[in-house]
Amino acid sequence: MKVLAIDTSNQVMSVAVLNQQEVVVDYTTNVKKNHSVRLMPAIHTAMKEAGLTPSDLDLVAVAQGPGSFTGVRIGVTTAKTMAYSLNIPIVPVSSLNIAAFNGLPFEGKICSFFDARRGRVYAGLYQSNGEELEEVWDEENILFTDWLERLKELNEKVLFISNDVSLHRETIEEVLGEQALFSPPYLNVPRAAALGYVAQKKRAVDAHQVVPNYLRLAEAEAKWLEKNQEKQNHE
Amino acid sequence: MEKDQFILAIETSCDETAMSIIKNGCEVVSNVVASQIDSHKRFGGVVPEIASRHHIEQITIVLEETLQKANMDMNAIDAIAVTEGPGLVGALLIGVAAAKSLAFAHQKPLIGVHHIAGHIYANRLVEEFQFPLLSLVVSGGHTEIILMRDHGEFEVIGETRDDAAGEAYDKVAKTLGLPYPGGPHIDRLAQEGEDQFQFTRALLHEDSYDFSFSGLKTAVMNTLHNAKQKGQELSDVNLAASFQASVIDVLVEKTYRAAKEYGVKQLIVAGGVAANKGLRKALEEKFSAEKDLELLIPPFHLCTDNAAMIGAAASIAYEQGHRAKLDLNANPSLSLEKYAKRSKKTPV
Ligand SMILES: [Zn+2]
Numbered sequence: 001m002k003v004l005a006i007d008t009s010n011q012v013m014s015v016a017v018l019n020q021q022e023v024v025v026d027y028t029t030n031v032k033k034n035h036s037v038r039l040m041p042a043i044h045t046a047m048k049e050a051g052l053t054p055s056d057l058d059l060v061a062v063a064q065g066p067g068s069f070t071g072v073r074i075g076v077t078t079a080k081t082m083a084y085s086l087n088i089p090i091v092p093v094s095s096l097n098i099a100a101f102n103g104l105p106f107e108g109k110i111c112s113f114f115d116a117r118r119g120r121v122y123a124g125l126y127q128s129n130g131e132e133l134e135e136v137w138d139e140e141n142i143l144f145t146d147w148l149e150r151l152k153e154l155n156e157k158v159l160f161i162s163n164d165v166s167l168h169r170e171t172i173e174e175v176l177g178e179q180a181l182f183s184p185p186y187l188n189v190p191r192a193a194a195l196g197y198v199a200q201k202k203r204a205v206d207a208h209q210v211v212p213n214y215l216r217l218a219e220a221e222a223k224w225l226e227k228n229q230e231k232q233n234h235e
Numbered sequence: 236m237e238k239d240q241f242i243l244a245i246e247t248s249c250d251e252t253a254m255s256i257i258k259n260g261c262e263v264v265s266n267v268v269a270s271q272i273d274s275h276k277r278f279g280g281v282v283p284e285i286a287s288r289h290h291i292e293q294i295t296i297v298l299e300e301t302l303q304k305a306n307m308d309m310n311a312i313d314a315i316a317v318t319e320g321p322g323l324v325g326a327l328l329i330g331v332a333a334a335k336s337l338a339f340a341h342q343k344p345l346i347g348v349h350h351i352a353g354h355i356y357a358n359r360l361v362e363e364f365q366f367p368l369l370s371l372v373v374s375g376g377h378t379e380i381i382l383m384r385d386h387g388e389f390e391v392i393g394e395t396r397d398d399a400a401g402e403a404y405d406k407v408a409k410t411l412g413l414p415y416p417g418g419p420h421i422d423r424l425a426q427e428g429e430d431q432f433q434f435t436r437a438l439l440h441e442d443s444y445d446f447s448f449s450g451l452k453t454a455v456m457n458t459l460h461n462a463k464q465k466g467q468e469l470s471d472v473n474l475a476a477s478f479q480a481s482v483i484d485v486l487v488e489k490t491y492r493a494a495k496e497y498g499v500k501q502l503i504v505a506g507g508v509a510a511n512k513g514l515r516k517a518l519e520e521k522f523s524a525e526k527d528l529e530l531l532i533p534p535f536h537l538c539t540d541n542a543a544m545i546g547a548a549a550s551i552a553y554e555q556g557h558r559a560k561l562d563l564n565a566n567p568s569l570s571l572e573k574y575a576k577r578s579k580k581t582p583v
Binding site: 034036037038039040041043044053054069070073074076077078079080081082084085086207208211212214218219220221224 | 277278282284285287288291292294295296298299309325328329331332333335336337339340341342560561562564565
């Protein structure tokens with residue numbers, strides 16, 4: 001089983017090649033640069049380093065979002081087109097889930113989040129038993145302070161995994177105090193190796209059906225709905 | 236006889252997800268267009284984020300249909316072509332990512348195509364080019380006069396200084412309360428009306444091939460507004476006819492002058508507005524007396540955005556040795572002249 005895993009859902013770009021559970025290549029950058037320009041050359045390099053041609057692939061795994069709309073789309077388009085045209089299975093995995101995997105050895109609650117501006121985050125909460133992650137709450141696009149208040153009520157330790165943790169560390173500590181645990185910075189960077197690993201345990205999806213999980217409506221759509229609901233209420 | 240050449244082309248620069256397979260640069264083997272127009276109607280125009288969301292939902296479905304209609308698989312394809320710009324960046328990115336993925340997965344050459352070059356080459360699916368030729372490109376995003384002395388050579392000799400003609404159509408249509416996209420509705424109304432208002436023909440007497448439509452658009456809006464304040468009802472058909480007459484007079488006259496100056500053998504009309512009945516009729520009238528000048532207007536389905544035209548343009552680029560690398564990016568403001576001067580790259 002040869003797996004190509006792709007995550008471009010946030011600033012981090014990560015491409016991995018796995019042979020079964022074994023990581024062959026893990027190519028990860030954490031720089032503010034253009035995914036559109038860099039993703040295909042990165043895949044090309046990763047595959048070359050692994051000594052594989054595209055026709056050797058058995059599975060494509062992709063980060064499905066949430067994250068940057070454009071970033072997620074670049075990864076998902078690349079992955080679904082490749083999987084469809086090579087006629088191999090594709091497994092989409094939540095970007096938050098991939099990030100949370102970095103905390104897998106911690107047997108407790110793991111919260112991964114991405115900054116979504118204006119005080120909001122995309123956040124997920126998982127329970128780790130050291131081997132698997134189970135989603136505790138549905139992923140949300142939410143005001144971070146609201147999310148933290150909910151975590152506080154759990155009254156147990158929560159490990160935070162986020163490449164954006166430095167933006168919010170003070171707020172987290174303010175609300176959760178001793179309840180909050182943090183990782184060293186290198187564990188905050190999501191890895192496609194984890195994506196490729198977990199994807200093999202999940203069910204494949206028809207390539208046509210693979211679309212980003214934005215967790216947020218397009219702005220025009222949200223405004224339109226708001227306006228039309230108002231109209232309805234007046235009628 | 237050399238082996239046939241098959242190009243799979245992708246076009247996602249605006250609100251159509253389109254793919255096509257073109258044989259030897261001039262024969263359409265399959266041509267699929269998934270339009271999103273119904274999704275954008277309620278917003279009165281194309282919403283970029285929503286366009287991108289639709290493209291990613293459609294991309295492999297359109298690919299499947301394109302291959303199935305041609306009864307071909309990826310092995311039979313010689314090269315992958317894609318619109319790299321201009322257009323909506325998020326929309327272009329879906330096509331570019333898909334094209335690069337296909338080129339890599341199946342080890343095929345990749346060719347980037349300029350959207351307007353595509354519109355012009357739509358005509359080559361109907362008839363072979365004769366140089367020098369002139370192309371009048373009119374669409375929602377473009378109003379340009381382009382001179383071609385040979386394949387792949389594009390010289391912009393005139394362009395709009397503000398709004399594109401199609402843009403002015405859409406805005407005027409909106410003022411008249413017509414549904415989006417407004418162009419065809421104005422064209423229809425104009426057939427029934429008269430040029431009662433005699434709006435200015437912008438830049439007509441200037442010694443350049445440039446256009447300007449924003450003043451005209453404002454004039455129509457002001458006329459309507461003033462009448463409303465006085466409690467008068469204006470005739471929609473006459474307003475539409477007057478607006479359309481002003482646009483068409485300038486387009487036809489400038490194109491005619493340019494055609495004469497450059498002594499071209501063909502005039503190619505391209506872009507969505509080429510479907511406009513009023514424009515077609517005026518061009519036919521103006522150019523009918525020209526014995527050495529052939530007027531070419533492609534059928535409607537090749538005027539609007541499609542991928543067949545991208546494949547047609549890519550075929551020549553492929554023969555000329557143009558290859559894009561896997562770092563090809565979407566370029567929302569790609570200029571045609573810069574594109575024409577691009578170097579022949581070799582793939583990674
Ligand atoms: Zn167009």
